[in-house]
Amino acid sequence: MKNKNALLIIDMQQEDGFVLEHFDNVVANxxxxxxxxxxxxxxxxxxxxxxxxxxxxxxxxxPRAADGGPASYRSGTRQVEIIAALAPQPGDAVIDKPRYSAFHQTDLDTQLKRSGVTTLIVGGVLTDVCVLTTVFDAFALGYRIRVITDACTTTTLAAHYSALLIMANWVYSLELLTCAELLRALEGKDFISCAPERPDLFAHQPHELAGTIERLQSRLQRQAQE
Structure with a gap:
């Protein structure tokens, strides 16, 4: 089973143009x-x-800078490099992408299929942009996907959870789970996750967002007595 998994870390770069929620915790996870x-x-x-x-x-x-070049993620700058705490090691693959999705105009799909990968374990930033688009493309390409909810983040918790809810509603090959629960799964232990049971599982109106987030969290959390 383990040799059909791959870990995909999305855009954990030194670019500092965004203030991200709970970023230190995401880096640690x-x-x-x-x-x-x-x-x-x-x-x-x-x-x-x-x-x-x-x-x-x-x-x-x-967005462009005064010289007409990009305002962020500019090639040739330190901002595009992976942060030191998570630096790639020999044997890791680094995929450079020009758009949000890690599959767009890259050979990621080819490399994964060549390695026999069928399940992607996904973390990174931003949950509501590059993570979201990559997950939808992975689904379209036939992968099973495990999004690690506390190894992702974005500029606001509302946006983070909104993206998770969108994925949970429409990516039928998806599991959402925490880092701790993924480790249990990889060890062959019982684990808790949230997987879509039907389309629009977390449908809600704007005034219900807070309650829907709580409902999602309840599906991801291990009860204290356990």
Missing amino acids: TATLLDTARQLAIPVFYSRHINPADGIGLPPGE
Whole structure:
């Protein structure tokens, strides 16, 4: 089973243009995932979002600096490098991407299929942008996906949970689980996760968002008595 998994860490780069919720905790959990993957010989893939320094080929409306180049994730700068605490090791794969999804205009799918990978364990940033689009593309390409909810983050908790709820509603090959529960799963122990049981599982109106987040959290948390 373990040799069909791969760990995909999305855009954990030095770019500091965003203030991210609980980022230190996400880094710590990501480090745990990396250590475990390497101990179990699970292939590790990183993605890096890199915009060309000259600005050529940027999507319409992409924020630009005064010189016409990209305002963030500019090639040739330290900001595009993976943060030191999570630095790739020999044998890890680093996928450079020009758009949100790690599959867009990259050979990630080819590399995964060549390695026999059928399940992606996903963490990284931003939950509501690059993680979300990568997960939808992975689903379309036929992968099973495990999103580690406390190894992802974005600029607000509302956006983080909104993205998780969107994925839980429509990505039918998905499991959401915490880092601790993933470790239990990889050890062959009983574990808790949230997997879609039907379309629009977490349907809600705007005024119900807080309650829906609580409902999702209750599906992810191990009860104290356990």
